[in-house]
Amino acid sequence: MTREFTIRTTKRCEFVDITGLVRDGVRKSGVSEGIVVVYCPHTTAGITINENADPSVVADIDRKLSTLVEHDDPAYTHMEGNSDSHIKSSLIGPSQTLIVKDGAPLLGTWQGVYFVEFDGPRTRKLYIKVVEG
Amino acid sequence: MTREFTIRTTKRCEFVDITGLVRDGVRKSGVSEGIVVVYCPHTTAGITINENADPSVVADIDRKLSTLVEHDDPAYTHMEGNSDSHIKSSLIGPSQTLIVKDGAPLLGTWQGVYFVEFDGPRTRKLYIKVVEG
């Protein structure tokens, strides 16, 4: 079964902590050992795993990404004005695969899972698929 | 079963849409629910998922990657002249994992799967592995 979730973002660029949601999805699957794929079906957003404690970490990731891949670059040819969002999506990636152990995602002490919005605010979808094994 | 495909690229940097090929691979596996790993066994190419409609999007991704990771940088020490291709490969990644639902890869409306060539033109291999679950 693939579980679908709705994420509402409030800014153009935003890191939304979805760790609890992933944990719930794994628990509800009833699977004890396996893997879980966290998948973003959008081309101007992504999924990453990074520090869950100090919010300055994701703020710094956000800022550096926006410096490397600026919003307005005269070289962009895509007419919708969100080429930066698409580029960041391919750099961060549309999904993460985690190990499931003892009925929970196996995360490091400081790891949280983030839905990363690069072209919000929008209402987004997120898929979670647990595979036993 | 792992399915192997051949991709022929025609330029040094090129985004080859392999969405149909991934869809076919999943269909032929006969698997209805699970995941599919799309894997590139090369170190100067990668796999990404991004917009499938307006080709200016992947053109902008290609251009920005080549601005960030220039072809000729006097700091490169690898003698084959393709350090940029290797760096881009690690940034984009050698594979993507998609969810399989109702016998097809679960892609967003605007998502396509791309084999990304960073050191072509070449004849490349691509592996697709479907896991039921």
Place this chain on the structure above:
Amino acid sequence: MTREFTIRTTKRCEFVDITGLVRDGVRKSGVSEGIVVVYCPHTTAGITINENADPSVVADIDRKLSTLVEHDDPAYTHMEGNSDSHIKSSLIGPSQTLIVKDGAPLLGTWQGVYFVEFDGPRTRKLYIKVVEG
């Protein structure tokens, strides 16, 4: 079963070849066909796949990453002085998923798997999970 390994890094930034370890983990699992997830439970390190022959390749990846994401940037707000390590971790990613075929990870001729340290030297953990299918 999830296998856990310890990696000792000796420099701030370092590419540690873990291909043999992944191969051993897959062999010991007894699984012939499936996938393997190689997972780093840290937020200042990652996993990548790139050239296994000429060490100048990973040296060039390391150098370019450190040029794009500099260690000291006055814009960083995270007080631990390792924002660059966190940013690189999200760019490279915390895991890689490989196909398992004939009891071994299906790697290209020139592909090796690397644990990438971005904030060493440290003692790190690494998880390997094989899923049959």
